[in-house]
Amino acid sequence: MNIQKVGVIGAGVMGASIAAHITNAGIPVFLLDIVPKDAANRNVIAETAVKKLLDSEPAAIMDKKSARLITSGNIEDNLNWLTDADWVIEAVIENPQIKQSLYQKLNVVCKQDCLISSNTSTLPLALLVKDMPDSFKRRFMITHFFNPPRYMRLLELVSSTATDSALVEAVKQFADSKLGKNCVTCKDTPGFIGNRIGIYWLLYGLLDAIEHGISIEHADAVMSAPFGIPKTGIFGLLDLVGLDLIPPILKGMKLALPPQDAFHEVNRLPEIVQKMISEGYTGRKGKGGFYRLNKLDGGARIKESINLVTGDYAKSEKADLSVLKDAQKAGLQELLSHPNPIAQYTWRVLSHTLCYAASLVPEISGDITGIDAAMRDGYNWKFGPFELLDQIGVRWFVEKLKSDNRPIPPLLAKNLSLYSTVTGRLAFADLNGVYHPVQRAEGVLLLSDIKQQTKPLLINGSASLWDIGDDVACLEFHSKMNTLDMDSMAMINQSIDKVSKEFKALVIHNDGENFSAGANLGLLMKAIHESDWAMVEQLIKTGQQTYQGLKYAPFPVVAAPSGLALGGGCEILLHCDAVQAHAELYMGLVEVGVGLIPGWGGCKEYLRRCLQLKRPGGPIPPVVKAFQTIGLASVSKSAFDAKELLYLGANDSITMNKDRLLADAKTKALALAKDYAPPKPYLYPLPGKTANILMNMGIKAFHLIGKATDYDVVVSGQLAHVLSGGDSDFTAPLSEDDFLSLELEAFLALVKLPGTLARLDHMLKTGKPLRN
Numbered sequence: 001m002n003i004q005k006v007g008v009i010g011a012g013v014m015g016a017s018i019a020a021h022i023t024n025a026g027i028p029v030f031l032l033d034i035v036p037k038d039a040a041n042r043n044v045i046a047e048t049a050v051k052k053l054l055d056s057e058p059a060a061i062m063d064k065k066s067a068r069l070i071t072s073g074n075i076e077d078n079l080n081w082l083t084d085a086d087w088v089i090e091a092v093i094e095n096p097q098i099k100q101s102l103y104q105k106l107n108v109v110c111k112q113d114c115l116i117s118s119n120t121s122t123l124p125l126a127l128l129v130k131d132m133p134d135s136f137k138r139r140f141m142i143t144h145f146f147n148p149p150r151y152m153r154l155l156e157l158v159s160s161t162a163t164d165s166a167l168v169e170a171v172k173q174f175a176d177s178k179l180g181k182n183c184v185t186c187k188d189t190p191g192f193i194g195n196r197i198g199i200y201w202l203l204y205g206l207l208d209a210i211e212h213g214i215s216i217e218h219a220d221a222v223m224s225a226p227f228g229i230p231k232t233g234i235f236g237l238l239d240l241v242g243l244d245l246i247p248p249i250l251k252g253m254k255l256a257l258p259p260q261d262a263f264h265e266v267n268r269l270p271e272i273v274q275k276m277i278s279e280g281y282t283g284r285k286g287k288g289g290f291y292r293l294n295k296l297d298g299g300a301r302i303k304e305s306i307n308l309v310t311g312d313y314a315k316s317e318k319a320d321l322s323v324l325k326d327a328q329k330a331g332l333q334e335l336l337s338h339p340n341p342i343a344q345y346t347w348r349v350l351s352h353t354l355c356y357a358a359s360l361v362p363e364i365s366g367d368i369t370g371i372d373a374a375m376r377d378g379y380n381w382k383f384g385p386f387e388l389l390d391q392i393g394v395r396w397f398v399e400k401l402k403s404d405n406r407p408i409p410p411l412l413a414k415n416l417s418l419y420s421t422v423t424g425r426l427a428f429a430d431l432n433g434v435y436h437p438v439q440r441a442e443g444v445l446l447l448s449d450i451k452q453q454t455k456p457l458l459i460n461g462s463a464s465l466w467d468i469g470d471d472v473a474c475l476e477f478h479s480k481m482n483t484l485d486m487d488s489m490a491m492i493n494q495s496i497d498k499v500s501k502e503f504k505a506l507v508i509h510n511d512g513e514n515f516s517a518g519a520n521l522g523l524l525m526k527a528i529h530e531s532d533w534a535m536v537e538q539l540i541k542t543g544q545q546t547y548q549g550l551k552y553a554p555f556p557v558v559a560a561p562s563g564l565a566l567g568g569g570c571e572i573l574l575h576c577d578a579v580q581a582h583a584e585l586y587m588g589l590v591e592v593g594v595g596l597i598p599g600w601g602g603c604k605e606y607l608r609r610c611l612q613l614k615r616p617g618g619p620i621p622p623v624v625k626a627f628q629t630i631g632l633a634s635v636s637k638s639a640f641d642a643k644e645l646l647y648l649g650a651n652d653s654i655t656m657n658k659d660r661l662l663a664d665a666k667t668k669a670l671a672l673a674k675d676y677a678p679p680k681p682y683l684y685p686l687p688g689k690t691a692n693i694l695m696n697m698g699i700k701a702f703h704l705i706g707k708a709t710d711y712d713v714v715v716s717g718q719l720a721h722v723l724s725g726g727d728s729d730f731t732a733p734l735s736e737d738d739f740l741s742l743e744l745e746a747f748l749a750l751v752k753l754p755g756t757l758a759r760l761d762h763m764l765k766t767g768k769p770l771r772n
Contacts, residue, residue, distance in 0.1 A: 001113060001170040003178075007032065007088040009075060009102065014119060014147055015091030016049035020060035021149040023069040024583070024640075025178035025656065030081045035074045046072035060150055062583060062638035075102070079109050087171060089143060091119040094248060096127055103128075107136045115167040117143040121195055122252040125158050125188045137162040143171065144192060146378045147241075151584070153658075154378035155181035156192045176441065180583060180656035182377045184370045190256035191249075193364050193371055194378035196263070197385065199249055201353040202241075203266035205234035210270055210308045214345045216290050217305060221319035222346050226328055226335055228382025234349075235305075237379075239289035243273060244282040262356050272311050291316060332392045337400065350388075351401065357385035358409035361431065368411075368418055368428050369438055386418040386428075394418060424453045445663035447476060447511045457498060463491035471504040471673075472666050481517035482510060484568045486539070489546045496553050505669035505676075506553070508572065509560035509662050515585075518567025519543070521594065525760055528751060540747055543568065543600035544740045551575040551679065556672035560665035562658055566590050566635070570647065571598055574605035577672055577679070579652040580665035581639040587647045588635030593769035595711065595756030597719045598630065599747040604739040606630065607723055608682050609646045619730070623691045623723050624698075630723075631699070631716050633769075683733040686725025695720035711755040711772045718746040 004027065008019040011033040019029045033045035041047065050070050053060045061067055073081060082088055088110055092098060099118060106116050116139055118128055129137050141159040146152035155175050159168050175181040186192040191199065209219045220233025232240060250267050257263050276282070276289065283289035292313060293301045305316040324343055327334040336347045357371055365371050372384020383391055395415050398408055411418075414433035419426060426449065427435035440446070450466055458465040462479040475495050477488060499506045509515075527535040550557055550572070559573045562582030570587050573579050581587075589598045589606060597603060606629065610622035628634075629645060636642035639654045653668065655661045699716040702708035708716070722742045728734055734742075750756050755772055762770035 001086060001115075001167060003027065003086040003170060003174045005085045005087075006030070007082040007085040008091060009033070009088065009106075010091035010093075010119075011046040011049035011072075012091065014145070014149075015089075016046075016053055017056075017060050017147065017149045018089060018091060018119065018145050019070055020053045020067075021145075021179060023066040024062045024150065025174075026066070026069070027178070028069045028071070030071050030073060030078070030085065032073045032075045032078055032081075035076050042074050042077060043072045046074065058148065058151065059637050060148060062150070063640035063644070066640075075105075079105060082106065082109050082114075083111060085110060085114055087115045087117070087174075089117050089119055094120060094123060094252070096123060096130075099123075099128060100130075100132065103132060103136060103140070107133065113139070113167070115139050115141070115171055117141050117171070119143060119145055122191050122249055122256075124190060124256065125160055129160070129162075134162065138164045139167055141168060141171070142188075142192075143175070144186075144194075146194065149179075152378060152380070153180060153182045154194060154374055154376075155179070155183050156186045156194060156374065156378075157183050158186050158188050158192060160188065176657055177443075177660070178656055180658065182373055182657075182659070184373050184377075185366070186370070186374075187364050187366075189364045190253055193374035195249065196360065196364055197353065197357050197371070197375060198379050199246075199253070200263055200266060200356050201349070202234055202238055203246075204352050205349045206238065206273070207266055207268070207270065208345060208348055209234070210272070212341060212345055213309065214342060215305070215319070216308065217316060217319040218321070218342050219345065221321055222324070222342050223349065226332065226346075227350065227388060230380045235290035239283035239291055242283045242285055243277050243289055244286075246273070247277070262352075262359065272306075272308060275311065276306075288313075333396050336392065347400075351397070351406075354385050354389055354397070355401070355406070355409050355412075358389075358411040361411050367430065367436070390417050390419055421452045425449070426452060441659075443663055444659045445666065446659065447474060447509060447662060450474070458491060458494050460487045460491055462487035465491065465495045465498065467503075468507065468662070468666060470666070470670060471502075472669055473499050473503045473506050474662070475506060475508045476510045477508075477516055478510060478512070479520070481564075482512055482514055482569070483517050483520040484543075484572075485520040485523055486542065489542050492546050492550060496549050500554055503555065504673040505556045505558065505666075507558050507560055507662065507665045507669050508576065509665060512563070514563035514569075515559075515561035515565040516569025516572070517564050518569050518590070519600075521760055521764055524751070525764060528757060528760070533748065533752070536751055537744070537748060540599045540744050543571075544744070547572060547575045547601045548736070548740075554676075554678060556669055556676050558665045558669040558672065560655075560661045561585055561587070562661060567598070567602075568600055571600045571602040571605070574602060574609075574647070578668055579648055580661065580668050581642065581648060581652060581654050582658050582661050583639050583654055583656050584658075585639040585642055585648075586635055586637065587639075587642045588633060588645075589630045590633040590635060592631060592712075592715050592719065593633050593759065594763050595715055595753070595759035596750050597715070597722060597743065597746050599743050601736075601740060601743070603630065603719075603722050603743050604684075604736060606646070607684070607739075609649065611684070613646070619685055619687050620691050620694065623687065624695065626723050627695050627716075627720060631719055681736055683735060684725060684739055685730050685733040686723075686728055688725050688727060688729040691724035692720050695724065709771050711759070714753065714755060715750060718750055722746050 006022050007030040008015050009032050011031050019031045022029050031046045035042045125142050141163050144156035146154045172183045175183050216235040220236055223233045224231045280287045291305050294304045295301050303316040304313040306313050327338045368386040372387050375381045375384045398412050416433050418429050420435050426438045456464040464476045466474045468474045556577045559576040559579045565587040567590055570589050589602045591598050607626045610626045642648040655664045703713050725734055726742050758772055759770045
C-alpha cells in the first residue's frame with residue numbers, strides 16, 4: 001500500500017500537530033473535528049487549529065507552505081472526504097464509547113484497504129475493538145505519537161493477530177522513511193511502553209520529593225544532566241505535559257493494571273497537585289505549574305517555583321549542587337551512593353524506575369531494545385533504562401539493591417551487562433543472559449555501529465576518519481559541541497590526502513546531537529587577549545585554505561548534517577559538493593552575533609549561491625540578499641527552510657529519519673564519484689562601491705528606528721564592504737582568493753575592536769548574543 005492521503009480526526013493540540021507533521025512529508029491531510037453548538041463556521045475548530053500551527057513555537061510545520069496541504073472540515077459534513085484516504089488517524093477524547101461510535105462510521109466510509117488507527121496513549125487495543133466487526137479489526141491498530149510529533153521520534157505501534165500485517169508494514173515504512181519515526185512495536189498493555197515507565201518515573205519523583213522535602217529545582221537539576229535526561233527533569237516535564245492530563249491516565253492505569261503491579265504504589269495524586277489543577281495551574285498551557293512566570297508591577301517577568309510543602313510561589317533559584325560536585329566527577333556510582341539527601345533522592349527515584357522497567361520484560365516489549373528506544377525517543381533520555389543501567393554498572397546496582405534489602409528483578413539476576421560488543425557487534429541480553437544481535441532496519445547505517453566494529457583510520461582530539469565501506473570514508477568531528485579548532489583543520493587536511501589515495505568519496509558526519517556549533521571561540525579569545533594578531537590571522541588563513549582544499553579535492557565530498565550547523569560548521573557545508581541533510585537542520589552564518597563576519601569562506605560561498613540564482617535586476621539584488629541573510633544571522637528552522645534561505649542548493653537532499661542519514665549520504669557520494677571532476681573556480685562580478693553605499697544606507701536607516709544597535713552598524717559596514725567586492729566593479733571580477741582576502745581583512749579589522757571583544761566575551765559566558 002502506498003500512503004498518499006491521510007485523514008486526522010480530532011483537531012486538538014495532538015491531532016493538529018500530527019496533521020502538521022504528515023504535511024512535512026509532503027502528504028495532503030484532511031483534518032476534521034466536531035461542529036460546535038450554534039457555530040456560524042462549522043469548520044471553526046479545525047481551521048483555528050491550523051492557524052495556531054502556523055504560529056506555534058517550536059514550529060510544528062517545517063515549511064509554512066506545507067500548511068496548504070491541510071484541508072479543514074468537520075465530521076458531520078465532510079466524513080465522505082475520507083473515502084480516498086489511505087490512512088485515517090483518530091485523535092479524539094480518551095473515551096472508548098466516543099471512539100467506537102466514530103469507528104463504526106469510518107468502517108462504512110473508508111475504503112477496504114484504508115488503515116484506521118488510534119492515537120490513544122493508554123487505552124488497550126482490545127478495549128477499542130470490542131464488539132467491532134472483523135472487517136474493522138483487520139485494518140485497525142494503535143499508532144501512538146508523542147508530543148510534539150515533529151520533534152519526538154517515537155511512534156508506538158500496537159496491533160493484534162487480527163490486524164492485516166501488510167497494512168501494519170505499510171504504515172511502519174511510511175512513518176520510518178517519510179515521518180522520521182523510530183517505530184517501536186509494543187504489546188497491548190496499559191500505557192504501552194513510554195508512558196508505562198515514564199509516568200511511573202514522574203510520579204515517583206513527585207511523591208518522593210514531597211515526602212523528603214526536596215525542592216523542585218534540586219530535583220530537576222540532579223535528575224537531568226548527570227544521567228542524560230533533559231534539563232526539564234521531573235517537574236519541568238510535568239509542566240510541559242500538563243498536570244490536568246495526569247488524573248485520567250492514573251484512572252485508566254488503576255482500572256487496567258493487575259493488583260500486584262508496582263505502578264499502584266505511585267498511583268495517587270498529592271493534594272497540592274489537585275489544588276493546582278483546580279486553580280488553573282496546569283503547567284505551561286495554564287497559569288503556570290510547578291514553575292511559573294510572574295509579571296511584576298514594572299512589567300518585568302520573573303521565574304517562580306512552588307514550595308511543595310506550603311504551596312506558595314517564590315523566585316526560582318538555581319539549584320546549588322556544589323556538595324555533589326566531586327561525586328559527579330567520580331562517576332554515577334559515587335553520586336548515587338553519596339549520603340547527601342539530594343543524591344539519595346536520585347537513587348530512590350532512579351533505582352525504582354529502573355527496577356520497574358526491568359520487571360516489565362517481556363510483558364510490554366519482546367526485548368530490552370524496544371524499551372530503551374521508547375524512553376530515548378519518547379522522553380528524550382540520552383540512554384534508555386537498560387543502557388543507563390550499563391552506564392551505572394549492573395553488578396554494582398544489584399549489590400546496592402541487596403544492601404537495601406530490595407528484590408532483584410529477574411532480568412538483573414545474572415549480574416551481566418545488558419548490552420555487549422564482544423563480537424564487534426552490539427548485542428542485547430535476554431532473561432536467560434543470552435546475547436542477541438541488535439537488528440538494524442534495511443537502509444540504516446550508524447557511525448556508532450561502525451566504531452564498534454573497526455578502528456579509526458586517523459584520529460586526534462577533535463576528529464576522526466572512518467572507513468564506512470564501499471571505498472567511502474567518513475570524517476567525524478567529536479569535540480565539545482563539535483566545535484572546530486586547529487586539530488579539526490589538521491584532520492580535514494590529513495583526510496583529504498588519505499581519501500585521495502585510497503577512497504572514492506568522503507562523507508562528513510557525526511552521530512552527535514549537533515553537526516557543529518562553529519569555531520572554537522575560546523582559541524580566538526585567547527589570541528585576542530594576548531594581542532596575538534599573527535595567530536588570529538593564521539587561524540583564519542588555515543580555515544580558508546582547508547575549506548578550499550575540501551572544495552577542490554579530487555573526490556566528491558558530501559556532508560550529512562543534523563541539528564546545529566552554525567558559523568564555521570555552516571561554512572564547511574557550503575564548501576561541500578553536496579549536502580544530504582537531516583530534516584531537523586538549524587543552519588546559519590551567525591558570526592555577526594559575536595561582532596565578526598564569516599571568515600572561512602562563508603561570505604564567498606553564500607554570495608555565490610545568491611549570484612547563481614539568476615534573478616532579474618543584475619548583481620545588486622543577490623548582494624543585498626546575502627547581506628540580509630548574513631547580517632541578520634538567519635538560522636534555518638528546518639532543512640526545508642535552509643533551502644528557502646539558499647544555505648542548501650537545489651541538488652541537496654533531505655532525509656527525514658536521522659538513522660538513515662549516513663546511508664543516504666554514502667549513496668549520494670558514490671553516485672557523484674562516477675566520472676567526478678572538481679568544480680571550476682568561480683569569478684565574482686560585483687558592483688563595488690554602489691552596492692556598499694546602498695547597504696550602508698539601509699543599516700543606518702535601521703539604526704535610526706532602533707532596529708540596529710551602534711555596533712551592528714560597525715559590523716554591518718564591514719560585511720557590506722566584503723559582499724560588494726570592496727573597491728572592485730563589474731569590469732574586474734574578483735577571484736575566490738581575492739574574495740577570501742576581503743574576508744580576512746574585515747575579520748582582522750573587527751577582531752581588534754572593543755565591541756567585538758565584548759560580544760565574544762558575553763557569548764562565551766552566557767551563550768547568548770550581546771546587543772551592544
